[in-house]
Amino acid sequence: MKRIKFLIATIILIALPFYAFAQTGPSVMQKLQDSQKATSSAMDIKLSLVEPNGEVRERRIQTLTLTENDLTSTITVFLSPASVKNTRFLTKEKKGGGDDQWIFLPAIGRIKRIAASEGSGSFMGSDFSYSDMASTTYDVDEAEHTLIGEESIYGREAYIIESIPLAASDYGKTVIWVDKEHYLPLKVEFYAKDGKTLVKHLLANEIKNVEGRWITKVMTMTTVASKHSTRIDILQAKYDIPMNRGYFTTSFLETGRVL
Amino acid sequence: MRKFSILLVVLWIITLPVFAFEGFADIFDEPEIETVASPSEKRSFGITGSAGFSLEGFYDKSDPKESIIDVGGGLDIDLAWRGSIVDANASFSLRPSLENELEWIDVFTGLSVISYFEGGRIEAGLLKKEWGSADGVHVVDVLNAPDYRNGIVDDPLAMKVAEPMLYTTASWQNTTFDIFYKPMLIPMLSEENPEGRWAMMDIGALSSMLSPIPGIDITLNITEHRPERSQLSKFSKSQFGGRIKQILGPFDLGLIYYNGFYYEPGFYLDNIDLDFLSGDLYIDFTRAQLFGLEATFIAGPVTLMAEGGFWLSEDMKGEKPDKFNNKWVYLAGVGVLIPGTSVYASFTYNGHYIMDFKEYDPSDPFNFEVDTLQALLSSDGKAYSNTLTAALEVPLAREKILLRLAGTYQIETNGYALLPSLKWNISDDLVFKASGRLFGSIGEGSASIFKAWNDNNSVKLEIGYLF
Numbered sequence: 001m002k003r004i005k006f007l008i009a010t011i012i013l014i015a016l017p018f019y020a021f022a023q024t025g026p027s028v029m030q031k032l033q034d035s036q037k038a039t040s041s042a043m044d045i046k047l048s049l050v051e052p053n054g055e056v057r058e059r060r061i062q063t064l065t066l067t068e069n070d071l072t073s074t075i076t077v078f079l080s081p082a083s084v085k086n087t088r089f090l091t092k093e094k095k096g097g098g099d100d101q102w103i104f105l106p107a108i109g110r111i112k113r114i115a116a117s118e119g120s121g122s123f124m125g126s127d128f129s130y131s132d133m134a135s136t137t138y139d140v141d142e143a144e145h146t147l148i149g150e151e152s153i154y155g156r157e158a159y160i161i162e163s164i165p166l167a168a169s170d171y172g173k174t175v176i177w178v179d180k181e182h183y184l185p186l187k188v189e190f191y192a193k194d195g196k197t198l199v200k201h202l203l204a205n206e207i208k209n210v211e212g213r214w215i216t217k218v219m220t221m222t223t224v225a226s227k228h229s230t231r232i233d234i235l236q237a238k239y240d241i242p243m244n245r246g247y248f249t250t251s252f253l254e255t256g257r258v259l
Numbered sequence: 260m261r262k263f264s265i266l267l268v269v270l271w272i273i274t275l276p277v278f279a280f281e282g283f284a285d286i287f288d289e290p291e292i293e294t295v296a297s298p299s300e301k302r303s304f305g306i307t308g309s310a311g312f313s314l315e316g317f318y319d320k321s322d323p324k325e326s327i328i329d330v331g332g333g334l335d336i337d338l339a340w341r342g343s344i345v346d347a348n349a350s351f352s353l354r355p356s357l358e359n360e361l362e363w364i365d366v367f368t369g370l371s372v373i374s375y376f377e378g379g380r381i382e383a384g385l386l387k388k389e390w391g392s393a394d395g396v397h398v399v400d401v402l403n404a405p406d407y408r409n410g411i412v413d414d415p416l417a418m419k420v421a422e423p424m425l426y427t428t429a430s431w432q433n434t435t436f437d438i439f440y441k442p443m444l445i446p447m448l449s450e451e452n453p454e455g456r457w458a459m460m461d462i463g464a465l466s467s468m469l470s471p472i473p474g475i476d477i478t479l480n481i482t483e484h485r486p487e488r489s490q491l492s493k494f495s496k497s498q499f500g501g502r503i504k505q506i507l508g509p510f511d512l513g514l515i516y517y518n519g520f521y522y523e524p525g526f527y528l529d530n531i532d533l534d535f536l537s538g539d540l541y542i543d544f545t546r547a548q549l550f551g552l553e554a555t556f557i558a559g560p561v562t563l564m565a566e567g568g569f570w571l572s573e574d575m576k577g578e579k580p581d582k583f584n585n586k587w588v589y590l591a592g593v594g595v596l597i598p599g600t601s602v603y604a605s606f607t608y609n610g611h612y613i614m615d616f617k618e619y620d621p622s623d624p625f626n627f628e629v630d631t632l633q634a635l636l637s638s639d640g641k642a643y644s645n646t647l648t649a650a651l652e653v654p655l656a657r658e659k660i661l662l663r664l665a666g667t668y669q670i671e672t673n674g675y676a677l678l679p680s681l682k683w684n685i686s687d688d689l690v691f692k693a694s695g696r697l698f699g700s701i702g703e704g705s706a707s708i709f710k711a712w713n714d715n716n717s718v719k720l721e722i723g724y725l726f
Contacts, residue, residue: 042286049657057687062282079282081687082307082725100506100557108416110389113511113555115562115594121601125658170599228657236287247283251378251430259344259375 025145028159028178033139035183035214040243041065044236047126052227059084059124066243071095073248074134077256084124090253104253111254120170126230127200127221129170136188136202137176138163153177153186154204164195171199182207182214198224210237302343308336309690311723313356317456319714331356333723337369346373348384358456359409364448369421379429385421388439390502390515391590392553393564394605395665396648398588399551401500401517402439406448410457410696410712413665413678420445433506440499443492444544447522456715459708480537481528486544496520500549509558515551515568520544527581545583546573564592564607577615585614603652610645618642645670659684674700674707692721 047059060079065072071093078087088104104111123133138145143163150159158177165171172195177187188202206218215237222229246258312332319325334353340346350369355361371384391397395415403419412418426439450457490496498519505512524542531538551568567589574582592607618641650665661682668675680694696719698712 042283044282044287062287064283064286077282083684083687083690085307100509108389109387113557113562115557115560115596120599121596122654122657125654238286241286249430250435251428255373255375255380257375259377 023147023159025147025161025163026140028147028161028183029137029145029163030140031183032137032176032178032185038065038239039067040239040241042236042238042241042243043234046233046235047124047128048231048233049126050229050231057081057125059126061124064243064247066245066248075247075252078124086256088253088256090248090250092248102250102253111250127223127228128230128232131170132221136174137185138165138169138174142166143174148175150180151177156181156186158186172196179207184214184216200224205231211239213239303341305339305341306336307339307726308334309723309725310334311690311721313719313721315356315717315719317715317717320716321714325714327358329356329358331359333721335368344375346375347371348373364420367421378431379427382424382426382428384423386424386426387416387419387421388424388426389415389419390513390553391566392511392513392555393566393590393592393607393609394594394650396590396592396607396609396646396667397566398590398609398611399515399549399553399566399568401515401519401549404445404447404522407459408448408450408457410698410715411667411676411678412696413663413680413694420448435504436501437504438499438501440497441519442494442497444496444498444520446491446524446544457712459711480535481540482537483540483542485524485542491544496544502553504553509556511553511555513553515549515553517549517551519547519549521547521570521572521583523583525581525583541581543581547571547583551588560596560598562594564590564594566590566609583613584616587612587614601654601658605650607648608645609648610643612643614642616642641671643671669707669709672700672707672710673702674698674709676709676712688725690723690725692719692723694719694721 042064043062045061045063047061049057049059051057059081061076062079063074063076065074067073073093074091076089076091078084078089086104086106090102092100094100099116101114101116102111103114120129120131122128123130143165146162146164148160148162150157152158157180159180161176161178162173163176164173171190172193173191175189175191176185178184179186184204184207185202186204186207189198190200190202191197192199200221200223202219202221204216204219206216207214208217209215210217215234217234217237218231220229220231244258246252252258310333312330315329315331317327317329319327332353332355334351336351338349338351340348348369348371349367351366352368353361353366367385369385369387371382371386373380373382386402388402389397389400390402391400395413402424403422406418406420409417422441422445423443424439424441426437429436449459452458498517500515500517500519502513502515521544525545526540526542529539529541548571549568550571551566554565556563568587570583570586570588572583572585574584577584588609588611590607590609592605592609594603594605596603646667646669648665648667650663653662653664654660655662661684663678663680663682665678666675675698677697678694679697680692683691685691696715696717698709698715700707700710700713
């Protein structure tokens with residue numbers, strides 16, 4: 001009997017490290033979420049809208065975020081083309097969920113508070129929706145995440161996670177290939193509300209280490225039905241930098257100045 | 260020589276290096292794309308604008324042979340100079356056409372200097388500003404005189420006159436405070452020729468209203484006595500006002516005070532001589548104060564909008580025939596961003612109620628006590644006037660095409676105006692726009708301005724290059 005107890009204890013001790021390090025859907029997504037956390041960020045972005053016939057239209061935006069007390073504020077400035085130049089967009093996350101949003105349109109010369117778009121509208125005519133621009137994956141507590149496999153993609157080992165949103169969402173489910181080394185999404189498939197029809201897919205074209213942080217520097221979103229695609233090039237990215245709160249005000253939105 | 264000088268100026272402007280705003284140049288390193296940004300603390304100069312031409316065909320229902328096509332050119336230039344704490348902006352518009360005379364007031368559409376201080380700014384110059392929470396239609400927007408010389412169009416700023424103004428804004432936390440001062444009175448602009456295309460009232464109705472015997476059309480030889488421009492720029496004609504706006508959770512609430520004038524001129528007829536069928540028409544302006552509010556409430560994809568106020572006229576008792584009476588103004592609107600799309604729809608109801616107004620039946624030829632001045636503001640002889648406005652904006656083909664449908668319906672007179680348009684971004688800097696204007700009234704209708712513009716239905720084609 002004593003030997004049996006010893007044997008069980010030995011098996012537990014041997015098995016424990018394997019058990020402790022076995023990944024699950026939520027644990028992978030938690031690491032992905034942690035890898036993207038920052039108190040502040042600044043990105044200079046080029047969007048290339050690619051028609052199925054190869055015609056390309058380019059847009060240029062800069063976006064800043066600041067997270068304080070777990071609430072994130074984002075300011076986005078549209079730099080080109082001429083038709084949208086100097087349009088500015090401010091989003092402030094509210095306690096208890098939801099966002100306050102304001103837009104400054106140079107054509108009308110004033111700011112206007114606007115209703116939340118529910119995220120599903122196209123962002124600047126691209127294949128990204130407003131909610132895709134905020135995040136292409138669901139947070140740990142926003143969906144049921146299941147590890148459904150592992151695969152090598154672009155020569156990199158990846159976990160495959162299926163995420164089914166807990167609340168009503170733009171998509172019925174997403175399937176994400178998460179890089180095992182850096183916990184970045186290498187590929188994301190977005191399915192319609194029926195959970196079967198593939199609507200869009202996102203491919204990470206280039207990942208890069210920027211100031212000690214791995215980021216997806218170039219990515220392409222393709223709409224399956226239209227074959228239209230949008231490529232995002234992050235020209236510059238900075239994280240956890242000192243950020244002037246004045247950028248996240250309606251005053252900056254209207255004037256483009258911080259004093 | 261003069262043409263050559265203009266050509267040189269245009270060439271100089273075109274060949275200037277163009278700086279875009281700017282971006283967050285204090286955060287990002289030297290940009291990888293040259294067109295973006297110089298550090299904000301550096302002085303910079305930028306030019307934006309558009310150049311193009313247009314064709315507008317007016318269909319005359321009464322006499323199709325009188326239908327015309329108006330050819331116009333268009334050059335809009337916005338110049339912006341940014342200093343460390345001072346900006347200067349100038350907007351010019353050169354839009355000559357075969358039909359319309361080009362006036363200086365149309366050329367200088369904005370000219371201002373802005374000085375910034377901690378938490379605010381002061382602007383001085385020729386400015387266009389907009390107050391009110393609703394989409395396009397307002398009842399508390401007192402900052403600029405309206406411009407109806409080209410009828411109505413679907414661009415609210417294009418229907419405003421840039422006015423000399425000093426405007427200060429200060430913000431702290433969720434509160435914004437605006438104060439303005441205008442040194443002179445710029446009256447509402449409208450077609451001066453009573454037989455002109457965009458005259459605000461048809462000549463027959465005007466003759467009837469100005470008749471010394473109400474209800475009977477008598478054409479008088481009227482001598483107009485308008486205030487001289489110098490009289491309108493006296494200190495006594497200056498105006499001022501303020502607005503305090505507060506964000507309260509899902510609410511935006513603004514309180515407004517304005518001390519100025521009704522933009523519409525008041526008038527009275529005097530020295531009637533029935534032997535010679537002559538008379539004098541004296542035009543003046545009514546000083547008034549507005550106590551108003553504007554509010555916005557956001558609930559998911561829905562925006563609720565409200566504006567309202569009370570105009571306190573210098574003629575408080577409504578006894579002076581050349582002055583406007585006190586009146587209430589009100590507006591309620593709803594805007595919806597259709598979930599899952601970028602389609603935006605809005606619906607607005609607005610109106611006013613004139614106090615101490617004696618209602619009358621315009622179809623009764625024996626009305627002898629019609630107050631012609633108040634009647635201009637009323638609808639169908641009633642003390643009130645109510646209007647419905649709807650607009651739908653549909654982006655298509657990944658925002659290459661923007662379809663807009665806007666329409667307004669005046670309830671008492673059954674008059675309507677429809678303003679559909681289609682904008683096609685052929686490329687990022689080349690835009691084609693087709694728009695229409697349709698006016699009329701349902702049934703026989705009463706004296707509606709839209710009925711008076713019945714022969715101004717038009718289709719306009721424009722092409723513009725953005726730079």
